[in-house]
Amino acid sequence: MQIVPIGQAARLSGVKVTTIRFYEERGLLPKATRSEGNRRHYGPDDIARLQFIRHSRNLGFGLEDITALLSLSDKPDQDCAAVDAIAKAQMAKVDRRIEQLATLRAELARMVSACTHGTVADCGVIACLADHGLCQSDHAAAPAQTVMGD
Amino acid sequence: MQIVPIGQAARLSGVKVTTIRFYEERGLLPKATRSEGNRRHYGPDDIARLQFIRHSRNLGFGLEDITALLSLSDKPDQDCAAVDAIAKAQMAKVDRRIEQLATLRAELARMVSACTHGTVADCGVIACLADHGLCQSDHAAAPAQTVMGD
DNA sequence: CTACATCCTACAGCGACTAGAGGAGCAAGC
DNA sequence: GCTTGCTCCTCTAGTCGCTGTAGGATGTAG
Numbered sequence: 316m317q318i319v320p321i322g323q324a325a326r327l328s329g330v331k332v333t334t335i336r337f338y339e340e341r342g343l344l345p346k347a348t349r350s351e352g353n354r355r356h357y358g359p360d361d362i363a364r365l366q367f368i369r370h371s372r373n374l375g376f377g378l379e380d381i382t383a384l385l386s387l388s389d390k391p392d393q394d395c396a397a398v399d400a401i402a403k404a405q406m407a408k409v410d411r412r413i414e415q416l417a418t419l420r421a422e423l424a425r426m427v428s429a430c431t432h433g434t435v436a437d438c439g440v441i442a443c444l445a446d447h448g449l450c451q452s453d454h455a456a457a458p459a460q461t462v463m464g465d
Numbered sequence: 466m467q468i469v470p471i472g473q474a475a476r477l478s479g480v481k482v483t484t485i486r487f488y489e490e491r492g493l494l495p496k497a498t499r500s501e502g503n504r505r506h507y508g509p510d511d512i513a514r515l516q517f518i519r520h521s522r523n524l525g526f527g528l529e530d531i532t533a534l535l536s537l538s539d540k541p542d543q544d545c546a547a548v549d550a551i552a553k554a555q556m557a558k559v560d561r562r563i564e565q566l567a568t569l570r571a572e573l574a575r576m577v578s579a580c581t582h583g584t585v586a587d588c589g590v591i592a593c594l595a596d597h598g599l600c601q602s603d604h605a606a607a608p609a610q611t612v613m614g615d
Numbered sequence: 616c617t618a619c620a621t622c623c624t625a626c627a628g629c630g631a632c633t634a635g636a637g638g639a640g641c642a643a644g645c
Numbered sequence: 646g647c648t649t650g651c652t653c654c655t656c657t658a659g660t661c662g663c664t665g666t667a668g669g670a671t672g673t674a675g
Contacts, residue, residue, distance in 0.1 A: 322652060332653085337632065352640050354653060363595065370597050374576075375569055378631070384594060391586035398590045399580045406573040409566055416563045419525055423556040426524075430549045436541035440548045444534060445513065447520050472621060482622085487663065502671050504622055528662070616675100623670065632660085639654070645647085 317358065321347075324357035328365035335365065343368055343382055376405055422450060467508065471497075474507035478515035485515065493518055493532055526555055572600055 325332045338344045339355075344364060347355035364385065371381045380401050387398050429439025443449045475482045488494045489505075494514060497505035507515075514535065521531045530551050537548050579589025593599045 320653075331633090333633065334631085336654095341631090350640095352653085354640080366597065367595050370600075371594050372631090374573060374594075375566075384591070387585055388591045388595065391584060393585050395580060395583060395585045395588035395590065398585060398588050399577065399582070402573060402577050402580070402590050406570065406577060409570045409573060413563060413566045413570065416525075416559055416566070420556065420559045420563065423524060423552060423559060427549065427552050427556060430545060430552070432549070433545060434541060435537055435543050435545045435548060438545035438548050440545070440552050441534070441538045444521050444524075445517050445538065447516065450520075470622075481664085483665085484663065486623095491662095500671095502622085504671075522662090618675090619673090621670100621672075624668095626666085628665080629663090630661100634657100634659075636657085637655095639652100641652080642650095644649085 318356050319358075319362075320350075321355045321357065324355075324362060324365065327362050328369060330365045330369050338365075338368060341378060343378060343385065374405065375409060376401075380405065425450075468506050469508075469512075470500075471505045471507065474505075474512060474515065477512050478519060480515045480519050488515075488518060491528060493528060493535065524555070525559060526551075530555065575600075 319327070321332050321335055324330075325335060328335075330338070335344070336355075339346060344361065347357060347361070349355060367385065367388070368381055371384060376384070383401060384398065387393065387395075426440050426443045429443060431437045431439060435441055469477070471482050471485055474480075475485060478485075480488070485494070486505075489496060494511065497507060497511070499505060517535065517538070518531055521534060526534070533551060534548065537543065537545075576590050576593045579593060581587045581589060585591055
């Protein structure tokens, strides 16, 4: 397994074929060398890089952060403070989100428990959605688009 | 405040002007009536509907779910089981995400604590990202795109 | 009458892919 | 040699829930 085509690289790294091509286009991977028939070749270093990316994605890092982390990992003599900063920022982001989701969960639970299992007219869930005054928490303070997404 | 233009509807409902137009296009709101000068008009019902949507969005519901909830709330005589199901599914979704994020957070914390504050070459963070074997948890089992996103 | 705010449409962009069309290359079996 | 079927190629468009911009029309206050 010295040099492999994209499909095998995908299997070895756990990154899908289309995603590998996407990463190349985005500059996270160097442009792959090609065979005579115009097919991409990958070596062990490329596989390692793909695994690095995949692992970072699994930890929730964005592609921009990953680009920074990759370029830092290519310069082993540098101070690793920048690495630390990126990781800590990511942790803070995750913390914030967990907090938001916990508030959300509490409100959803309260809402669901207000369901009378009767008709929609008496439904506590609908009533709560229709009138924020019926909520106890101030979850609505968070901008909607940041609640579930990035 | 009987009938108002879009800007005031936005202020009253907490939904941005552009977002209101977007919701109309998506069918979450009926097509607004227009003035002679082609401007949208909104009445109290429209404002209430917008508040319902905003509140639901704040609770993390997707637009598809909200469309369903709205159409259910328009039929007050129906059984509210469907409402309950949507709310419970949302709660389960939030639960799953909280769990994932907790795992993530733990792994990130472990990683950050492995930072030697020296050079990148010795950095525990980079080492961990490069080699998933250095991780204790199996967070990598989750598909990347679902970890932080919806 | 002139600023200025508000409104209109239409389209491009975000992040991180995913899916599909339409075609070419390649190995194995007949 | 030929067909079958898999892998690979490029390119485009779609996902979600908006946001931002361009370029114009309308409405109102001084």
